[in-house]
Amino acid sequence: DAMVIQNPRYQVTQFGKPVTLSCSQTLNHNVMYWYQQKSSQAPKLLFHYYDKDFNNEADTPDNFQSRRPNTSFCFLDIRSPGLGDAAMYLCATSRIHDNQPQHFGDGTRLSIL
Amino acid sequence: GENVEQHPSTLSVQEGDSAVIKCTYSDSASNYFPWYKQELGKGPQLIIDIRSNVGEKKDQRIAVTLNKTAKHFSLHITETQPEDSAVYFCAASMFQGAQKLVFGQGTRLTINP
Numbered sequence: 001d002a003m004v005i006q007n008p009r010y011q012v013t014q015f016g017k018p019v020t021l022s023c024s025q026t027l028n029h030n031v032m033y034w035y036q037q038k039s040s041q042a043p044k045l046l047f048h049y050y051d052k053d054f055n056n057e058a059d060t061p062d063n064f065q066s067r068r069p070n071t072s073f074c075f076l077d078i079r080s081p082g083l084g085d086a087a088m089y090l091c092a093t094s095r096i097h098d099n100q101p102q103h104f105g106d107g108t109r110l111s112i113l
Numbered sequence: 114g115e116n117v118e119q120h121p122s123t124l125s126v127q128e129g130d131s132a133v134i135k136c137t138y139s140d141s142a143s144n145y146f147p148w149y150k151q152e153l154g155k156g157p158q159l160i161i162d163i164r165s166n167v168g169e170k171k172d173q174r175i176a177v178t179l180n181k182t183a184k185h186f187s188l189h190i191t192e193t194q195p196e197d198s199a200v201y202f203c204a205a206s207m208f209q210g211a212q213k214l215v216f217g218q219g220t221r222l223t224i225n226p
């Protein structure tokens with residue numbers, strides 16, 4: 001009965017090779033978020049979608065992009081992964097209209113070879 | 114922007130004792146303070162949250178207190194159990210529209226049987 005589903009759970013890519021991580025939700029929430037969490041650190045917000053409106057954090061590198069083709073799905077694209085991009089990537093959702101808290105998926109752990 | 118400091122970074126308590134984790138925030142405009150528990154290999158799970166119009170909230174063994182004047186909030190876990198062992202994160206944001214959570218650095222809580 002997972003509500004925020006991230007695939008794959010583990011992803012290995014080569015240095016510089018584009019990679020896409022996916023997130024889907026069954027909650028029908030209108031906001032979807034992507035966080036980066038490096039080892040033993042706190043999650044850090046990269047960007048979020050409010051419906052179809054994309055909102056980038058000021059310090060998110062240009063290497064990171066996102067797509068949200070519909071309410072249920074959101075993708076994180078890393079155009080040219082570097083060794084410093086190895087991390088856990090967390091997707092979360094929330095619904096604005098009744099002030100519900102964020103729900104997180106279990107993340108995708110990305111390794112760079 | 115918002116900055117959240119969390120202490121201690123590690124905490125070890127005997128089973129049955131209480132655990133307290135403290136956070137301070139910098140932006141007086143923040144009005145929403147959730148606490149998340151993260152187990153190994155999983156995403157953060159909301160355990161309790163509080164809004165700035167409330168000073169204290171309790172849910173069974175877990176309580177959160179908020180001091181808006183001093184800009185700090187605390188998590189209290191009573192009668193700790195081995196399954197409480199995890200990393201705990203506090204966070205702060207404006208609960209208005211999308212929740213741009215800023216997390217504290219995390220506390221690794223270990224419950225010793």
